[in-house]
Amino acid sequence: xxxxxxxxxxxxxxxxxxxxxxxxxxxxxxxxxxxxxxxxxxxxxxxxxxxxxxxxxxxxxxxxxxxxxxxxxxxxxxxxxxxxxxxxxxxxxxxxxxxxxxxxxxxxxxxxxxxxxxxxxxxxxxxxxxxxxxxxxxxxxxxxxxxxxxxxxxxxxx
Numbered sequence: 651x652x653x654x655x656x657x658x659x660x661x662x663x664x665x666x667x668x669x670x671x672x673x674x675x676x677x678x679x680x681x682x683x684x685x686x687x688x689x690x691x692x693x694x695x696x697x698x699x700x701x702x703x704x705x706x707x708x709x710x711x712x713x714x715x716x717x718x719x720x721x722x723x724x725x726x727x728x729x730x731x732x733x734x735x736x737x738x739x740x741x742x743x744x745x746x747x748x749x750x751x752x753x754x755x756x757x758x759x760x761x762x763x764x765x766x767x768x769x770x771x772x773x774x775x776x777x778x779x780x781x782x783x784x785x786x787x788x789x790x791x792x793x794x795x796x797x798x799x800x801x802x803x804x805x806x807x808x
Contacts, residue, residue, distance in 0.1 A: 715783030721775040740790040782807045
């Protein structure tokens with residue numbers, strides 16, 4: 651593990667005599683201090699994500715139909731990494747702190763992948779707006795029936 655600190659607390663030497671043999675045993679108690687997960691998370695958050703044309707927005711600054719890239723924090727073991735997830739916002743639901751939004755993208759082999767994100771989740775590092783879409787629906791569930799490029803095709807606002 652990174653940044654482990656070792657402290658030696660106590661060293662004892664014990665000599666025992668059995669007949670003509672003299673045994674010397676050294677006993678040491680070692681205390682290992684591990685870096686807390688919070689410190690590892692803070693260091694990972696400080697790492698910069700490469701800037702692109704997309705602009706960073708708040709949790710309420712996008713609409714249904716927009717293409718967004720969400721940087722989601724994932725803890726694996728003791729490590730924290732940021733996983734980007736890019737797709738079209740197909741729905742927003744809820745009120746207050748329990749708001750959530752659904753993002754759909756097309757994965758490998760043309761399989762649609764939908765992921766529901768709580769709007770005010772502490773695990774969302776940032777949200778970047780890639781494209782603003784022009785739609786006339788509150789829910790874009792009809793995209794589930796579309797295949798290939800048609801599933802990702804939404805008019806862009808000017």
